[in-house]
Every structure is written in C-alpha cells, then in structure tokens.
Amino acid sequence: MATQTPTIDKAPGRWARKYPHLGQEPLPVTPYVDPAYYEKEKAQIFKKQWLYVSLERELPEPGSYKVRRLDCADTSVIIIRGKDGAIRAFHNACSHRGNTVVTESGQETYGHNRAGIVTCRFHGWVYNAQGELVNVPHEDRFYSCFDKASNGLTEVHCDTWAGFVFVNVDPGPVQSLKDFLGGYADHFGGFDFAAADYGFTYHTTLDCNWKVASDAFAEAYHVDTIHAGSFPNVFQAAIEDVQLFGPHRTCSVRLQLDTPPASTPIGDLANERSRSSLAAQAGSSSLPPTLNPNQDPDWAFELSVLFPSVLLHVSEGIWFTHQFWPIAHDKTLWEGKYYLKRPESYSELWGFERAMVLQRNAWLEDTATMEDTYRAMLSGAKKFQHLQDEEILIRHNCVVVDDFVNA
C-alpha cells in the first residue's frame, strides 16, 4: 500500500471524517476488565498473529540465542541463529518430558553456544539450531518406538523485517509477515534502525490490562497535563498525518513552535550539542521520504502502533519502542527501549545522557497513570470511556481488537 497523502483538514472531527467506520460513540470498559474477553484475545490475537520478539542484532553470531517468554500465548520461544546464519524459532519445550530446554532467568534470557546448540539441563537432550534432536544421553535405553528424527523442537513461524524478528505461534499456516505488516512496512522500512544501537531500557510489571498501558502512550492529549514536568509546552495535543494500515496505525506528533517552552541554559546547550531528545527540532537526514514528507519544521516524531502491542516511535537519529506484554487480564509487562546513535564526543555523550534521563522521567509520568486508571475501571463506576477525535489511535485499537475477538 502506498503512503497516503497527509490530510490538510484541521477542524475538530477531522479523523472521524477520514475514518467514519471507526464511529464516534463511547466505547465500553468491558474489554479491559473482563477475564473472558482476555482469553479470547489470547486465542484470537496473541496465539495467531505475528509478535515482535527480538532484534536481529540481539543474535549477533551463529549460536546466539534468546528466549522470550510469551505469557500471552502460554509459551516461551527460543530464537536462535544457526551456523547457516538463519534465525529460527522454537517452543522452549523438550521432547523428552516437556521441561523448558533453556532455563529462563526472566522474561528475556540470552545465551550463546559456539556449537550452535541448546541443551536441556534436566537430562541433557541436545538440539541444534535447526531444531533437530542431535544427542540423547543413554539413547540405547529408550524403546524401539522412540524416533529421534521426529522428536526435534517444535518450530514456530519466524520471519524478519528491517532488523526486527517476529514469531507466530499458530501451529497452522499463517499470513506472511509481509502481508501482516502491509503498508506499515512500507512506511517505516526506509528508516535505518540499525544505525541507532546506543540507549537504555526499562521494564516493570503493572497491575492493569495491556490496553490501558498501550492506550496511555497512543495519544498526545495527555502531554499538557501528565508531562507538565518533563515536557512543559513542548508538544501539541493534536496529532497529524494519521494513517491506518490494516490493524496497525501511525501519526506524527508536533512541537509547539508558536509558544515554545521556556528555555534553560542546560537544555539549550544539550540540544545544540546533540540530536537526542524528541523535544528538539528535528532535521531529516536519517528519515525516509515517508516520514515528515512535507519537511514541516514542527514535526517531532512518528508515533505508531505495530499491532497488537508495540508502540514504535521514530525521529531524527532516535527510535524507541514500548511493548506491552499481557501476563493476565489485569497484569502487563511494560518494556521501554530507547535507541540513539553512538555518541562521538563527550559533549554529545552528555547531551544523550540528559535526553535519556528526560525521557525516563516522561515514562515514569506515563506509567504512573496506568494502575490508577485500571483500579478505577475495576470499580465498575464507569461503563464507558469517551474518546475525543485526537484519540483516534485508541479508537482504532478498540475496533481492531474487537474484530479479532469476535472473528
């Protein structure tokens, strides 16, 4: 799908006019609080759709592997680079008695073996990066009906796009990753994600539904209030360039150039020495023509949602993700990962560190709302939420999730 022409409609209600099928009515709270709804989300979305699980660079050489826990799909997957350079993925389950092959140390476990194998630590069964069972201690004591060749690891669909590794645990045939991403891949595919690999990550487990967490980042309406501390008068509350790509969506967030925030000597110096903060005016040297196509001076960053639960943000020399992993209907693992290019001078390093602290503060402000929102939802006092037009990304998510759940 080709990138759509940016709208010039600025009047209230513009996104509802552009996407009338999304409706304008209040949306029910039930999908956020109902455990049965979450079970359907697991079955119809997280066990059937492509999920972003790793960057290719997290598997730098043959024998590198990562285990990603997927509570939302009742499994965890081993993603491993073989001696042939190919990345494949398997359920982390041994063919012997079902133990996890790689012992997990958390939601993400990393390892490397020069032989390109993983070994179950329970009884020592060894599998290669093609998933084949290559060694069974005391193999001669198994019965004649045991067939080593047919007892490899259970493979899951695995494919890559722009340096991102995806899996799909549906055991049947699935839509290709290319078709799943559709126009979203065209929109972001020209950005050099590999160029920025210096940054920081945070994660925490939140007592809220995954959509509460995702929604909190998917609009700029909250910035004036929630981010009055970290980004005062920096961003506009209205979003621009909204585009829907199947289940995915994107928009751009704009700077307030007419009423710029009060400058500080430190902030001015940091922004002068480095392009590392979303609050600084962006250039466009690293951006593909699909991003900020009109070279608008107030363009700050692209805010997108890679369905189902990744928010991908792209700006000049910066990109970052928020990923919301459902653990239960009322529990979500949030992971924030922020990437810059490697600093080339000490002043740039200092500017980067300042930008990262600023971003951390903003994320703390964001995540601080989520458990409160969810507790209030659980009270049952409010049966509906009321979304305004600039919260169109949230409305789109509600509609898309509901379509999958009721498919």
Added chain:
Amino acid sequence: MTDPIGATKTIMEEKSVQTLCRVGDVPADEPLRVVLPDDHAVSVYLWEGSYFCTDDLCTHGEASLAEGYVEDGQIFCPFHMGSFCISTGEPRAAPCSEPIRAYEVIERDGMLLIER
C-alpha cells in the same frame, strides 16, 4: 607362530609425526579443529602461551570439543558442560568420565606437530 624380528609389534606401535597447522593459526580465545589425513579430528588449544592438543570427539556426548570453551586449563564440552584437562586428557567435570587422548604439541619451523 613366531615373529623373530618383532616386525608386527614395531609396526603397530610406530608413531608418525603429523602436522597440525601453522603456529599463528590457533586463536587465543577458542580451540581450532584440525582433521588429520586419516580423517581423525583433533582439537588444538592455545592456553596461557602454550599449545595443547586432544582428540576432538567428546567421550561422553559425541560433541566436537573444538566448539567448546577453554577455561582454567580445561576444555568444556558444548553439549553437557563436562570437561577434560587439555594437558592430560583426564576428565575433570561430570558427566565426562572417560579420558580423551592428549598429545604433546611440538613446535618446529613455525609449524605445530604431534606424534600419533
């Protein structure tokens, strides 16, 4: 039947000097697998400035030891993390229990050699 000159015994025990590789071929941080002319594979190690050589095939799990890790003078098998002394071939860590054959490495004219 007698063998007055002991020829058979001599032939059975005769060792030949076999070339492994050039001195600079063995990286300091990982073993080098070398396949000898009779298809027998050995693993060559550079450890604290000295060269060592053992058979490549683990006596426990049929792994290539050259794909393992050297630490504290031991080669750790990549399959089950058992280990052998790279100098003597004696097993050091379970599940390895049978020794592997170790060879003295001879350095001559820029080449590494063993007798076997």
